[in-house]
Amino acid sequence: QKEVEQNSGPLSVPEGAIASLNCTYSDRGSQSFFWYRQYSGKSPELIMSIYSNGDKEDGRFTAQLNKASQYVSLLIRDSQPSDSATYLCAVGAVGTGTASKLTFGTGTRLQVTL
Amino acid sequence: DAGVTQSPTHLIKTRGQQVTLRCSPKSGHDTVSWYQQALGQGPQFIFQYYEEEERQRGNFPDRFSGHQFPNYSSELNVNALLLGDSALYLCASSLGLAGGPQFFGPGTRLTVL
Numbered sequence: 001q002k003e004v005e006q007n008s009g010p011l012s013v014p015e016g017a018i019a020s021l022n023c024t025y026s027d028r029g030s031q032s033f034f035w036y037r038q039y040s041g042k043s044p045e046l047i048m049s050i051y052s053n054g055d056k057e058d059g060r061f062t063a064q065l066n067k068a069s070q071y072v073s074l075l076i077r078d079s080q081p082s083d084s085a086t087y088l089c090a091v092g093a094v095g096t097g098t099a100s101k102l103t104f105g106t107g108t109r110l111q112v113t114l
Numbered sequence: 115d116a117g118v119t120q121s122p123t124h125l126i127k128t129r130g131q132q133v134t135l136r137c138s139p140k141s142g143h144d145t146v147s148w149y150q151q152a153l154g155q156g157p158q159f160i161f162q163y164y165e166e167e168e169r170q171r172g173n174f175p176d177r178f179s180g181h182q183f184p185n186y187s188s189e190l191n192v193n194a195l196l197l198g199d200s201a202l203y204l205c206a207s208s209l210g211l212a213g214g215p216q217f218f219g220p221g222t223r224l225t226v227l
Contacts, residue, residue, distance in 0.1 A: 004156075032213045043204055043218040044157065088156055092213050100213035101147065101170050102206075104156030 003027060004091050006105035014113050019076040021108050023089030026070065032092035032100065033065055035074045038107065039085045048074060079112045086110070116141045118207050118219035126225045127195050135190040135222045139207030146188040147216060148180060149204040157204055163188050164211055192224075200226045 004025045013019045021035075032051055036044035048063040050056045050072070056063045062075040072091075076083055086107040092100045119138045127133050139146050145164045149157035159172035163182035182188045186207075192199055202223050206216035 032215075034215060036218075043202075043221045046215050046217060049215045090156075100208075100211065101159040101162060101172065102149075102157075102216060103159065104149075106154070106156045 003103045004089055004105040006087075006089050006108045008106055009109040010111045011108055012111045012113055013079050015079060015081060017079050019079045019083065019110055019112070021074040021076075021087050021089075021110065023072045023074075023091075023105055024070055025072070025089075025091045025103075027091065027093055027103075028067075028070065029093045030067075030070075030091045033063070033072045034090040034092070034102065035061075035063060035072075036088040036090060036104075037083075037085045038088055044088055076110075079110075081112050081114060084110055084112045118205060118217055120203075120205050120219040120222050122222060123220065124223045124225075126227065128227050129195055129197060131195050131226075132191065132193045133195060133224060135192075135203050135205075135224075136187065137190070137205030137207075137219060138187045139205075140217050143207035143209050143217075144186050145208045145210060146182060146186065147206045147208070148188070148190045149206065149218075150174075151202040151204055151221075153201075160190070169211065195226045197226050200224060 035048040038044045050063040064073045088107045089105040090102040147162040148160040151157040161171040202221045205219045208216045
């Protein structure tokens with residue numbers, strides 16, 4: 001079983017619609033959760049971080065976390081063609097005296113169509 | 115506010131050679147993590163440096179080594195290069211060990227022929 005799982009897509013949504021991206025993780029000790037956007041040939045760009053159960057909104061983006069279900073999601077409202085990219089879910093765990101490493105899913109490719 | 119910088123941007127090496135990649139963290143950050151991203155995959159954690167010490171290591175062989183300098187910049191060294199080492203190498207910086215967000219540099223694209 002993969003530690004962080006995402007549907008590879010592509011997920012195709014029309015311009016102006018809501019895109020819903022999902023991620024599940026296996027380590028119940030995980031404490032930090034991040035969504036990164038990666039355009040083709042570029043490095044990942046942090047767009048959302050969430051640490052506690054519930055929703056966190058930032059502009060058109062909403063991250064949702066449910067630790068009991070080990071599930072993280074990202075909603076993108078009013079999707080734009082410029083949102084077309086691969087979205088990476090990353091999960092972090094901090095141990096006593098050690099640093100936090102991020103474990104990434106393989107990413108979901110989002111295509112926003114005109 | 116200076117972001118994370120990496121050098122070089124691209125590198126071509128042959129099997130068996132050695133390579134050194136460099137990273138300067140974002141201003142105010144003191145922790146550097148290195149990741150390897152193969153085509154079509156998510157980044158894989160190599161190791162993390164804090165206070166000039168390797169604090170955690172992923173599932174990579176000893177051919178991969180690193181260093182952190184007093185100014186928080188870092189190097190990644192790979193010895194005895196294999197074809198499978200061809201990938202995008204990403205440096206990420208963060209603050210301390212509390213598990214806060216990591217910010218990535220532009221990456222170094224390594225091609226091993």
